[in-house]
Amino acid sequence: MIRFGIIGAGRVVSPRYVDVFTQELKDTSVVAVCDLVREKAVDVSARLGAEVAVDKEALLKRSDIDAVIIASESGKHFEHAKQALLAGKHVVVEKPPCMLPAQLDELVALARTQQRMFAPIFQNRYNPAMRAVKQAAQAGRFGKIVLATFRLRWCRYQDYYEDGWHGTWAMDGGVINQQAIHHVDALQWVCGPVSEVTAFKANALNKLEAEDTMIASLRFANGALGSMEATTAARPKDFEASLSIVGEKGLVVIGGIALNKIETWDFIERLPEDDTISLTHSQEVPTGYGLSHGPLLQDIVSRLNDGSLEPPITPESCRPTIELVHAVYRSIEDRMPVQLKDSPLSVRLGRG
Template identity: 50%
Template sequence: MSNPVRIGVLGCGRVAQRYLEVFRDELAGEAQVVACADLVPEKAERFAAALGARVVNGLDGLAAAEPDLVCVLTESGNHAKHVLALIERGVNVVVEKPVALRPEDALAMRDAAATRGLICAVVKQNRYNPAMRFVRGAVEEGRFGRIVLAGVRVHWCRTQAYYDDPWHGRWSMDGGVLAQQAIHHLDALQWVAGPVEAVCAAGQAVLNSLEAEDTAVAAVRFASGAMGTIEATTSARPRDFEASLHLVGEKALAKIGGIALNRIETWEPVDAHPGDADVPALHSQEVPTGYGLGHGPYLRGVLETLRQGRTDVPVGVDEGMKSLRLLHALYTSMERGGWVSLADAPVSARLGL
């Protein structure tokens, strides 16, 4: 596949603007958006005009445009339906977070893609942040020793207007701050600190009016024996001001901060190595929004997998399901009260229903 990869885009709303920037500014020459579709024609027309693509009518229109890959950027509650429909039409897909709202739907997506020999990639762009990669590498090298404590904080701002659309904050289509915003950070927490064994969570709508929660907290027990915390809200005012991860080990302290896990704010090992003083400068980046700058490197990896005729994308459904299963454990804990073990494969009685 020597020519640019032909891209279709399903859904031209909020997150699609980040994809527009990536395809226009970072992947020009590697990928070409040939078609896009949205239920709101004006959104599709603006997106298409910016990239020289054409507007098509829904899933059939996208498939008829013969894309090599379609980016599914629709509402969370529609991810499974749209991905499965595209796979049935023989199309490779990349789906935004969360992979799906129900674990059984995610498994159906994985199996359908495998049966047809197609790609089903799940976006986890923060794994491509230099700060995240440094800390994960330090964990793998043993520089933290035994991890004692790990946690994430997401202090972002979404006003009531955000929740007044037809789907945000609703159990059937979205969930709350944990499912929509902090899902990135649930992934990041396990990616650097290892799998979670059990959680005890609480959440509620504090400032905004929505079915699900705009604020949540949780205690976490990791399989390694480490403890942790999750703290997330969209009731920060007046702006997004923090999305951070901290890690306490017997041999080092680290904190990744900024608004998108984009800056090394603390790196203090017990035993210093040459270059440790330069870590914050070398592995931090400035970002314009909470989306960060990881979409481009992630999508480039997917394109390379596609060009090589492989399906083992950088983050597939199984990896994407790690944060989904943690999410369901958190919601199950809220519903039942008390600690919930992930070994029991808990499934929320509300999310996605």
């Protein structure tokens, strides 16, 4: 039985983690929840049958907690994950695992020293549709990849940015680091690494320090070209989160609102399962969070119960995602293309 504590009871934890812990996970429980807004912690803890911790320090001191889920503001993930590791807890951290690549390196080293698991959450890697396209890419079914793109067309109204941290440079960033980071991760996971970025941004409808709309042109190390298009200025709801890959031997489009549906799956060299793959690997999902937190968290729990400290999604595999976000922002800041080999860092993201 892996016993969890949760730091942060906001937008992600309330609807998604409550369902996962009460309906899906085995061999686990939530012991305590804390949040700066006590009412949120009270609400979530009641639904989970957990206690309310006075603060994160009190939660981390508890000997009946084995692992901690970090679901606080993005800009606090590094600090909170570090404190949890130093307290001897395994750490599960929501996206982004931290704001700067160097912070990720520090947490990886600390987890190794503390002999604890450090597990980032990029749940879309567990979507059946995404797993299918990853396997196809690994099997070489695309041949030479020609073009790889994603589009995110989601809706966030101004009140979303009025909580003091969403959309700020120090604590969050804009659409590319908050909402679209899942899709940045999916793109680089399947087709990366990226070698060059040219990006542009706008504040189309929402007022925030960072951007609500951005586009970027990419050159991949394998020679493919690509693009990223993301906005929270779609109205009146979330419409699309899609990934498309064009290769010399086939084309795939993963769509839906959470990379959850196989919309096109067409290869020159067909396999028997291709005829039914859109049915067997597509999901209906209620929100952009999708349905893969449960399988990913269950994998984490199973590994911990087996005595393994190797997370299902390694922090090292997430580093290119953080680097690509920084390259996008640095291109916007310098108004010019940037090379990933130069390790470009934003002068604002994670700094203010």
